[in-house]
Amino acid sequence: MSQLFDLVMLLLLIFMALAVSRSKDLVAAAIIFSGYSLVMCLLWQHRGAPDVALTEAAVGAGVTTILVLLAIGRTCRREK
Amino acid sequence: MGAALQNLDYFAFVILFCIGLHTLVARPNLLKKLLGLNIMETAVFAFIVTSGMVDGGAAPIVDGTVTGPFASPLPQALILTGIVVAVSISALALALIIEIYRQCGTIEADELKGVG
Amino acid sequence: MKRLLAAMVVAAAAIPMFAGVAGLPAPGDAGAPAHTRVAARYVEAGVRETGAQNLVTGVLLNYRAYDTFGEVMVIFAALAAVSAVLSRGPPARRPAEARPQVETSPVVAFVIRLTAPFIAIFGVMVILKGHLAPGGGFQGGVILGALLVLLSVVTGRGLERPLLSAPAARWLQAAGPLAFAVVGLFGLACAGTLLGYPAGPGADMLRAAMMLMLELGIGIGGAAIILWLFLQMRGE
Numbered sequence: 001m002s003q004l005f006d007l008v009m010l011l012l013l014i015f016m017a018l019a020v021s022r023s024k025d026l027v028a029a030a031i032i033f034s035g036y037s038l039v040m041c042l043l044w045q046h047r048g049a050p051d052v053a054l055t056e057a058a059v060g061a062g063v064t065t066i067l068v069l070l071a072i073g074r075t076c077r078r079e080k
Numbered sequence: 081m082g083a084a085l086q087n088l089d090y091f092a093f094v095i096l097f098c099i100g101l102h103t104l105v106a107r108p109n110l111l112k113k114l115l116g117l118n119i120m121e122t123a124v125f126a127f128i129v130t131s132g133m134v135d136g137g138a139a140p141i142v143d144g145t146v147t148g149p150f151a152s153p154l155p156q157a158l159i160l161t162g163i164v165v166a167v168s169i170s171a172l173a174l175a176l177i178i179e180i181y182r183q184c185g186t187i188e189a190d191e192l193k194g195v196g
Numbered sequence: 197m198k199r200l201l202a203a204m205v206v207a208a209a210a211i212p213m214f215a216g217v218a219g220l221p222a223p224g225d226a227g228a229p230a231h232t233r234v235a236a237r238y239v240e241a242g243v244r245e246t247g248a249q250n251l252v253t254g255v256l257l258n259y260r261a262y263d264t265f266g267e268v269m270v271i272f273a274a275l276a277a278v279s280a281v282l283s284r285g286p287p288a289r290r291p292a293e294a295r296p297q298v299e300t301s302p303v304v305a306f307v308i309r310l311t312a313p314f315i316a317i318f319g320v321m322v323i324l325k326g327h328l329a330p331g332g333g334f335q336g337g338v339i340l341g342a343l344l345v346l347l348s349v350v351t352g353r354g355l356e357r358p359l360l361s362a363p364a365a366r367w368l369q370a371a372g373p374l375a376f377a378v379v380g381l382f383g384l385a386c387a388g389t390l391l392g393y394p395a396g397p398g399a400d401m402l403r404a405a406m407m408l409m410l411e412l413g414i415g416i417g418g419a420a421i422i423l424w425l426f427l428q429m430r431g432e
Contacts, residue, residue: 006089007088010088010089010092013092013096014092014095014096014099017096017099017100017119018099020103020115020116020119021099021102021103021107021112021116021119026109026111026112029111029112029115030115033115033118033119036119036122037122040122040126043126044126044129047129047130047133047151048133048134048137048138048139048140048150048151049129049132049133049139049151049156049159050139050141050330051139051156051160051250051252051253051330051331051332051335052125052129052156052159052160052163053330054322054330054331054335055160055163055164055334055335055338056122056125056163058335058338058339058342059163059164059166059167059338060118060122060163062338062342063167063338063341063342063422063425064118064167064170066342066345066426067170067171067174067425067426067429068111068114068115068170068174070174070426070429070430071111071174071177071178071429072111074178074181074429074431075111075177075178075181075187076181076187079107079108079109079111079112079188080108080109080188086222086223087217087218087220087222087223089223090217090218090220090223091214091217091218094210094213094214094217097209097213098206098209098210098213101205101206101209102202102203102206105202105205105206106198106199106202130223131220131223131230132230132235133223133224134224134225134226134231135224135225135226137224137226139330140239140250140251140252141249141250141251141328141329141330142239142242142243142249142251143249143328149226149231150235150239150251152230152231152234152235152238152239153235153238153239153242153251153252153254153255154234154235154238154255156252156255157252157255157256157260157263158263160252160256160267160332160334161256161263161264161266161267164267164270164271164334165267165270165271167271167274168270168271168273168274169274171274171275171278171425171429172274172277172278172281174429175277175278175281175282175428175429176281178282178429179281179282179284
């Protein structure tokens with residue numbers, strides 16, 4: 001059961017990374033990246049690393065996403 | 081092949097690293113390159129934390145309630161510092177991207193090559 | 197041609213990595229050298245030597261305190277660099293019609309104001325209980341920093357009138373490196389090496405006090421730095 005959870009999480013991570021890479025809309029890429037960070041946090045909690053999970057949730061899904069969205073707001077939204 | 085399947089987690093993180101590397105190298109948009117760099121960084125962090133994992137192990141908090149095997153605390157401490165450094169890199173890169181857009185009007189690497 | 201080059205770069209990185217990773221011991225294997233030779237010593241002696249039940253905090257603030265010192269200096273330097281890059285030249289003011297203004301919805305404002313005290317208490321608790329439970333200085337600091345960012349958005353206070361006044365904010369941003377400097381010099385006086393902890397069972401309270409001060413410094417410094425990164429990048 002826990003291996004199934006692991007497998008699903010890893011597949012989800014790979015798909016989300018591919019989606020970030022291929023998306024033309026940068027806001028969509030930033031939000032998918034935030035979701036990727038959340039799934040990474042769940043993976044680490046499952047691996048027995050709660051400190052790292054807490055930091056990744058706060059930093060990746062919080063601070064990095066906010067800063068990327070601010071930068072998108074001050075530059076362009078779509079990739080050419 | 082059996083030994084290879086045991087390291088399925090590691091293979092997945094190598095694949096993630098390669099996706100991030102491809103995004104960093106192949107996409108011309110600077111913001112997309114930064115997201116690729118972040119994917120590479122998190123893939124490396126996941127790899128190192130997984131190397132410290134123990135099957136059925138508990139979080140490394142010794143308060144007397146758990147006596148079983150503990151996950152190794154050393155990779156986790158290393159990665160905490162790594163996450164802080166990653167966010168610092170991202171913040172400075174984003175500030176530079178904003179400034180580049182203000183000065184040159186574009187953040188596509190192809191167009192930036194032609195700008196004085 | 198470019199796509200071929202990109203594919204070659206990725207392949208050149210991927211093939212050695214796959215080969216190297218295939219030879220590692222399986223993840224989760226408790227008999228791997230990483231667990232039997234290195235980690236076992238820290239798990240056994242960690243609580244006794246550092247006084248922290250959370251072994252990760254013990255490693256971060258006691259065994260590898262220099263690395264944490266470097267970490268707080270890195271994020272402080274990032275803030276200094278971001279301020280230096282973004283404060284050159286005139287503020288980027290786009291014409292009003294080109295920039296759609298979105299009002300903060302009253303639902304968002306109400307929810308943030310309602311939950312702000314609880315988030316603040318949670319953030320402080322995560323900092324203070326860092327050595328007993330999952331948590332620690334930086335985690336709580338980021339939670340408090342995110343709370344300050346939310347409050348800045350809701351109350352609409354940007355760089356002109358920020359939530360923390362500018363002179364106070366400079367001291368708070370430097371709280372991380374300052375805490376490490378103070379505790380480090382104190383450790384030099386007590387134990388003879390920079391950031392050295394006094395050994396022996398009688399110095400338990402002293403060790404706990406030093407760790408607490410480091411955690412508070414990292415937490416408050418992290419919160420102020422994150423708020424200021426947000427304000428600098430938002431611009432006007």
